[in-house]
Each structure stands twice: as C-alpha cells, then as structure tokens.
Amino acid sequence: MYKDLALGEITAEIAGVNKALVLFHARPDADAAGSAFALADLIKDMGGEAYCLCADELPGRLAFLAEGDQESVNASSLPEGFADIARVIAVDSASPSQLGELFGKFKPSLMIDHHGVGERYADGYVDPFSAATGEIIFAIANELKAKSLLPCLKLKTVERIYAAISSDTGGFRFSNTTSATHRAAAELLSYGIDAAEINRRLFESKSPSALRALKLGLEKMKYACDGRVCYVAVTADEIEREKIEKSDCDMFIEAARSAEGVEVAFSVRNAPGDDNCRVSVRTVGSVNAADLCAVFGGGGHARAAGCGICGKDVCLAAEAVLKETERRLP
Numbered sequence: 295m296y297k298d299l300a301l302g303e304i305t306a307e308i309a310g311v312n313k314a315l316v317l318f319h320a321r322p323d324a325d326a327a328g329s330a331f332a333l334a335d336l337i338k339d340m341g342g343e344a345y346c347l348c349a350d351e352l353p354g355r356l357a358f359l360a361e362g363d364q365e366s367v368n369a370s371s372l373p374e375g376f377a378d379i380a381r382v383i384a385v386d387s388a389s390p391s392q393l394g395e396l397f398g399k400f401k402p403s404l405m406i407d408h409h410g411v412g413e414r415y416a417d418g419y420v421d422p423f424s425a426a427t428g429e430i431i432f433a434i435a436n437e438l439k440a441k442s443l444l445p446c447l448k449l450k451t452v453e454r455i456y457a458a459i460s461s462d463t464g465g466f467r468f469s470n471t472t473s474a475t476h477r478a479a480a481e482l483l484s485y486g487i488d489a490a491e492i493n494r495r496l497f498e499s500k501s502p503s504a505l506r507a508l509k510l511g512l513e514k515m516k517y518a519c520d521g522r523v524c525y526v527a528v529t530a531d532e533i534e535r536e537k538i539e540k541s542d543c544d545m546f547i548e549a550a551r552s553a554e555g556v557e558v559a560f561s562v563r564n565a566p567g568d569d570n571c572r573v574s575v576r577t578v579g580s581v582n583a584a585d586l587c588a589v590f591g592g593g594g595h596a597r598a599a600g601c602g603i604c605g606k607d608v609c610l611a612a613e614a615v616l617k618e619t620e621r622r623l624p
C-alpha cells in the first residue's frame with residue numbers, strides 16, 4: 295500500500311529534495327508540463343537541481359512552458375549519472391502506463407496528481423478535488439513560502455502554474471473549476487503575469503496540423519441517440535494522409551463535444567503502426583465518463599476520460615463505446 299501524504303508532508307518531502315527527476319505523462323498537456331517545470335523551479339529555487347522528463351517531446355504550442363530551462367524532455371538529454379542520484383517524482387500521471395517507457399527506466403518514489411482513479415504507484419499527494427495538478431503545485435509553493443523555505447515565486451513559475459490550471463479547466467469553463475481554482479488564479483494574476491497571452495497560446499493559436507485535424511473531425515462527426523451522442527472515428531490512414539501530428543488528435547474530441555445538445559461526445563482513433571484504438575470521452579449530464587471508460591480498462595474524471603481498445607478497427611471500437619454509452623443514457 296502506498297501512503298497518502300498531507301499537504302504539509304508532501305511539502306516537507308519536496309523541501310528535502312536536492313536532486314530531482316520530474317516525470318510527466320506521455321502525450322503531454324499544459325497541466326502535465328506546466329506542473330512539472332513549476333515543481334522543478336521550486337526545487338531549484340531552494341538550491342536543488344531538477345530535470346523534467348516525458349516519453350514524448352513537448353508539442354510546439356507547449357514549448358513555451360520549458361523555455362529557458364530545457365531544450366528537450368527526452369531521457370537522453372539528462373546529464374550522465376544524474377538519474378542514479380535523483381529522487382524521482384511523477385506529476386499529473388494517474389497510472390504507470392501514462393508515463394510510457396519512462397516508468398520502466400525510472401521508478402517514481404513520489405507522485406503528485408489530481409486524478410481520482412488510476413493505478414497507484416508511489417507515496418504521494420493525490421487530490422481529486424483539485425482542478426489541475428498545477429493547483430496542487432501552487433498550494434505546495436505557498437506552503438514552502440509560509441515556512442520561509444522558498445524566498446519568492448519567479449514570474450516564470452507563476453506563468454507555468456497558471457497555464458497548467460487554465461489548460462485543465464478549459465480556460466476556467468469546465469465543471470472541475472471551483473472557487474478555490476478562481477482564488478488560485480486571482481492570486482497568480484496578482485504577480486503580474488500576462489494571462490491573456492498564455493490563454494491565447496493555449497486556446498486560440500492552432501497550428502496548420504491542428505486545423506486539419508479539426509476539419510477532419512468535423513467532417514467525420516456522427517450523431518446517435520437522437521443527437522444526445524456525437525462521435526468521431528478516425529483511422530490511422532486518414533491521420534497520415536492529412537499529415538496530422540499526434541499531439542493534435544485531441545481536435546477530434548473537440549469537434550464532437552462542440553455539437554449542441556450532446557451529452558456524451560467521444561472520439562476514436564488509432565495511430566500509424568498502433569494496434570490499439572485510443573478513445574476520448576467527454577460528458578455533460580448524468581453519464582460519468584470515468585465509469586464509462588473503466589469498462590474498457592481506462593479512467594479519468596467524471597466529465598473527461600479515456601481508454602484504449604485492442605484492435606485496429608476504429609469503427610468496431612466506436613460501436614463498442616456507443617453500445618456502452620446507450621446503456622448508460624437515462
């Protein structure tokens with residue numbers, strides 16, 4: 295059994311870290327990368343040394359989160375021997391599988407996360423009531439400051455934390471946004487960050503590949519259950535033909551969930567050379583996305599979750615998810 299640490303305890307652990315490897319989940323989003331680089335900042339600002347690693351490189355639109363610190367988040371960019379002496383901390387990753395190949399190479403001894411479900415792999419601080427891992431990192435930062443272990447928060451760190459929270463709440467629009475989220479955001483803004491610019495980068499600036507993905511998603515949208523369900527199934531061939539980058543495939547679910555009146559939106563895709571279908575689910579109303587995905591061995595949050603389904607046929611996988619969805623719709 296792994297230990298649940300209280301905020302004070304995880305803060306003490308972080309304060310005691312001298313060298314750290316901060317891992318974050320593959321196919322990274324701004325919460326994963328922003329939280330990891332912000333945590334690395336805290337450790338460095340207390341005199342330590344830290345590097346952030348991910349199984350995938352940061353997509354171009356998230357590169358600003360690593361700016362000034364690391365060119366690459368690939369394990370091969372680590373200084374020789376560093377991993378042998380570093381404390382390994384994973385952020386925003388609910389299960390070992392989310393860390394991809396990194397989990398086999400580096401065993402985390404601490405985890406910091408906000409996912410309610412998953413496969414626990416270390417002692418740590420897991421708070422499903424936090425909208426983002428960034429919210430937890432901010433709480434740790436404030437604890438460190440209160441204990442005079444951290445002199446101040448750098449603007450860069452504040453920006454990373456703000457980006458993490460804004461990203462996971464869809465710009466403070468999703469149902470995970472609480473009054474605590476807004477209080478954290480207000481406090482972050484008081485440091486003088488350019489929140490509008492961060493939000494523009496996160497939400498309003500799409501690469502040509504992302505726009506092609508959105509176009510393909512809109513073209514392939516299908517309705518079911520009298521318009522209460524909308525889904526998109528995209529094959530590896532289509533992704534390859536349209537030259538869509540892996541990190542832009544979340545545009546498919548964005549297309550499906552934008553449809554009016556839809557209670558359950560999902561996307562199914564597979565990647566070139568992948569034998570599995572990846573499924574993303576977003577819900578409003580009574581269907582719990584995490585429960586739905588759990589049927590297929592996945593997980594996530596009540597309103598946003600994902601899973602993998604064996605086999606290359608995206609239509610078959612979509613049918614399976616649709617059937618399970620129909621069963622759950624009241």
Ligand SMILES: [Mn+2]
Pocket residue numbers: 325326386408426427462
């Ligand atoms: Mn997150």
